[in-house]
Amino acid sequence: MKTKRSIITTLTLCVTLSLTACTGKEPAKTDDTQNTTMVSSTEQSTNDTDAKLNDLYQQENQIFADHEDVWNKAFGMMNKSTADPSGNYADYLAGVVESNKSAFTDDELKTLTDDIETIRGIEKQIAETESKNAASAASDTQDSSNSDTSPFKNFSGKDFDGNTVDGSLFSNNAVTVINFWFNGCKPCVAELSKLNELNDTIQSMGGEVIGINTETFDGNETAIKEASSILESQGAKYRNFSIDSDSDAGKYASDIMAFPTTILVDRNGNIVGDPMLGGIDDQANYDALMKQIQSVIDADSTNK
Amino acid sequence: MDKKTNIRSKKIARIRGWIQAAATLLTNIHIPNLWKGKIYQGNAKTICVPGLNCYSCPAATGSCPIGAFQAVVGSSRFKFSYYVTGFFILLGVILGRFICGFLCPFGWFQDLLHKIPGKKFSTARLKPLRYLKYIILLVFVILLPMLVTNSIGMGDPFFCKYICPQGVLEGAIPLSLGNAAIRSALGKLFSFKCLILIAVVILSIIFYRPFCKWICPLGAIYSLFNKVSLLNIKVEDSKCVGCDQCLKACKMDVDIRKNPDHPECIRCGACIKSCPKNAIHYQFMDKPCKKKNNDQQ
Numbered sequence: 001m002k003t004k005r006s007i008i009t010t011l012t013l014c015v016t017l018s019l020t021a022c023t024g025k026e027p028a029k030t031d032d033t034q035n036t037t038m039v040s041s042t043e044q045s046t047n048d049t050d051a052k053l054n055d056l057y058q059q060e061n062q063i064f065a066d067h068e069d070v071w072n073k074a075f076g077m078m079n080k081s082t083a084d085p086s087g088n089y090a091d092y093l094a095g096v097v098e099s100n101k102s103a104f105t106d107d108e109l110k111t112l113t114d115d116i117e118t119i120r121g122i123e124k125q126i127a128e129t130e131s132k133n134a135a136s137a138a139s140d141t142q143d144s145s146n147s148d149t150s151p152f153k154n155f156s157g158k159d160f161d162g163n164t165v166d167g168s169l170f171s172n173n174a175v176t177v178i179n180f181w182f183n184g185c186k187p188c189v190a191e192l193s194k195l196n197e198l199n200d201t202i203q204s205m206g207g208e209v210i211g212i213n214t215e216t217f218d219g220n221e222t223a224i225k226e227a228s229s230i231l232e233s234q235g236a237k238y239r240n241f242s243i244d245s246d247s248d249a250g251k252y253a254s255d256i257m258a259f260p261t262t263i264l265v266d267r268n269g270n271i272v273g274d275p276m277l278g279g280i281d282d283q284a285n286y287d288a289l290m291k292q293i294q295s296v297i298d299a300d301s302t303n304k
Numbered sequence: 305m306d307k308k309t310n311i312r313s314k315k316i317a318r319i320r321g322w323i324q325a326a327a328t329l330l331t332n333i334h335i336p337n338l339w340k341g342k343i344y345q346g347n348a349k350t351i352c353v354p355g356l357n358c359y360s361c362p363a364a365t366g367s368c369p370i371g372a373f374q375a376v377v378g379s380s381r382f383k384f385s386y387y388v389t390g391f392f393i394l395l396g397v398i399l400g401r402f403i404c405g406f407l408c409p410f411g412w413f414q415d416l417l418h419k420i421p422g423k424k425f426s427t428a429r430l431k432p433l434r435y436l437k438y439i440i441l442l443v444f445v446i447l448l449p450m451l452v453t454n455s456i457g458m459g460d461p462f463f464c465k466y467i468c469p470q471g472v473l474e475g476a477i478p479l480s481l482g483n484a485a486i487r488s489a490l491g492k493l494f495s496f497k498c499l500i501l502i503a504v505v506i507l508s509i510i511f512y513r514p515f516c517k518w519i520c521p522l523g524a525i526y527s528l529f530n531k532v533s534l535l536n537i538k539v540e541d542s543k544c545v546g547c548d549q550c551l552k553a554c555k556m557d558v559d560i561r562k563n564p565d566h567p568e569c570i571r572c573g574a575c576i577k578s579c580p581k582n583a584i585h586y587q588f589m590d591k592p593c594k595k596k597n598n599d600q601q
Binding site for chain 1: 459
């Protein structure tokens with residue numbers, strides 16, 4: 001009687017366990033399909049916005065063409081080194097005209113300032129469309145990483161020499177490979193030299209490898225010292241950062257259960273694809289990561 | 305008075321299954337994590353649980369002492385795991401292999417498997433295999449993690465990595481079901497350890513507790529303390545009529561009358577239950593009173 005009861009208990013346990021297995025997989029599947037549909041819809045909207053942007057740029061060019069003589073004169077006075085691609089273009093033009101006022105006649109000046117105001121309006125529209133575009137792209141990547149906002153949006157950290165970095169860390173490169181590790185993790189240490197190699201390889205392609213050591217959070221001096229000596233012993237020269245455990249990135253790192261974990265972050269600080277577990281000293285892992293890096297770089301260059 | 309304690313010992317032995325269930329639940333309290341595929345990483349994880357209970361079980365309350373021992377021994381920062389060794393000595397001196405019989409989740413798992421009906425085989429002829437667990441303790445838990453290290457002195461937890469079936473059962477399987485990233489990282493090592501788990505499961509059905517008898521390094525440690533542990537079993541010679549019922553009842557192949565503190569005795573109480581004269585009972589510090597909290601459960 002008693003054995004029977006225990007058999008029944010074991011059986012029920014087995015059944016529940018197998019059921020859990022099924023339910024565990026189910027949501028993941030639906031997520032996947034949602035993602036693919038999401039991607040195709042955003043692709044379409046990207047095409048729309050691209051057309052709009054093209055149109056706006058055409059309008060600007062038309063203005064320059066209409067008053068070709070005077071604009072060519074103005075362009076001739078521009079200095080390439082002072083050009084700031086991230087600044088407002090209209091402001092920049094106005095600045096150039098302002099500083100070379102004496103070279104233009106009153107009529108010319110009037111044409112220029114009028115044109116600049118029109119360009120200012122167009123630039124505003126361009127900025128709006130671009131930010132919308134970026135936002136939808138961001139939400140797209142966030143869906144695949146299953147979080148509401150990227151934990152690396154407001155990134156801030158310090159390298160082991162005490163130099164501060166912020167989100168601009170990501171914007172300089174098409175792809176940033178973030179490797180999470182800790183001092184006591186043997187497989188993490190085993191891949192450090194390979195990560196350094198990877199950093200050298202992808203630097204020319206517009207990528208960078210950075211390390212985040214979870215023991216060095218909140219500027220923990222002893223852990224940073226130990227981490228530095230481990231990095232040195234493995235010949236790893238890429239940058240490592242100590243971050244705040246309370247920051248979004250810190251919370252993200254604290255939730256990681258298996259080390260080493262490596263993720264890819266694009267120019268906008270969004271996580272791309274799924275995190276990779278395991279060291280890249282394993283050739284299969286290295287190849288898989290390299291493929292993903294290449295696809296992020298490709299996506300980045302087509303976006304430009 | 306004596307009669308009462310003997311009956312109380314019998315009661316404890318009878319509710320052993322429930323105590324095992326309660327202990328397993330208590331050491332794996334974070335049940336919802338099983339669905340999330342996440343490991344609890346709070347402060348309680350700095351404490352070891354008594355039984356073989358994988359740290360990487362999503363539900364685990366604390367750390368596995370064998371895993372913790374290897375992690376510290378294998379770390380470049382420490383030469384030897386003094387804290388975990390102290391923990392072994394403390395628990396060994398208080399409870400001995402009572403932990404195997406009452407508190408270890410993997411012991412309970414094997415007990416349940418053995419209840420599956422079918423042909424059962426005695427392990428009495430396989431007694432030499434018992435020494436295998438001491439070799440595993442020495443080689444895989446102590447020597448290899450300590451000596452086989454990389455350039456900066458870090459070793460692998462060899463027992464956890466290459467042998468422990470509890471790690472697959474509690475750690476790898478639930479984690480990979482709940483976590484896609486871990487699922488994608490499974491490789492040959494996982495398949496190999498699944499084979500070990502399957503072998504242990506099949507053996508557990510036909511033999512009683514094969515893992516505890518032959519493999520478990522934690523059982524090997526606690527067995528060394530059985531002779532001195534405060535909790536042990538007493539056979540009253542005056543009451544014993546030599547019927548051999550206890551010898552027949554013992555699934556760990558121990559003759560409790562000859563050697564009540566045998567290293568293989570997991571204090572499961574099968575002999576206590578079987579004794580027609582109530583001549584066998586648990587005692588704590590030579591007093592025939594059993595821990596009261598267990599009694600109330």
